[in-house]
Amino acid sequence: MVEDQQVELELPPLDTLAARLEYLFDKIRPTPEELSDSDEPGRRYTNKEIADKINAAASDTGVTISAAYIGELRRGVASDPRMSHVRALAAAFGVNSGYFVDEAAARRIQDQIGLLNELRRMDVKQVALRQVLADSGLSATDTQLIEQMVARLRAVAEGSDANSASDEPDERR
Incomplete structure (x- = not known):
């Protein structure tokens, strides 16, 4: 306050x-x-x-x-x-x-x-995401879960971009 x-x-x-x-x-x-x-x-x-x-x-x-x-x-x-x-x-x-x-x-x-x-x-993009999630009324646990999902999706996207030049999905998940 x-x-x-x-x-x-x-x-x-x-x-x-x-x-x-x-x-x-x-x-x-x-x-x-x-x-x-x-x-x-x-x-x-x-x-x-x-x-x-x-x-x-x-x-x-x-x-x-x-x-x-x-x-x-x-x-x-x-x-x-x-x-x-x-x-x-x-x-x-x-x-x-x-x-x-x-x-x-x-x-x-x-x-x-x-x-x-x-x-x-x-x-700091993470802080912005946290603020948006908090403003939407999600609990701290839900916010943390979504942050982890976003981080995982980003890692998967970066991994598939680096490992594959095609549009095929990465099957190693």
């Missing part, structure tokens, strides 16, 4: 749309697929990159946005965007649009982003 309170104290306030948007720019990074060979891994998105992501989906969403407008939203110069822009920004960052309008949703997403960034930093 004390740890939860400490984590909450460390989270910055998200009391404006500009603060929430800036938090996403600060914490969410381009994926390796989005980076070019000359890009620095772990760098921040630019306004133009987010605008380009939103505009690339315009044929499906009907929403376009400019990098300049995103900059105005980040600085608080513009503070009342259309709901379609809010949804598009949320989609570009991969968060629920409730993040921008609901305090509880913003805190949940902020907590999730913090956890994901920590997991990425540590490169």
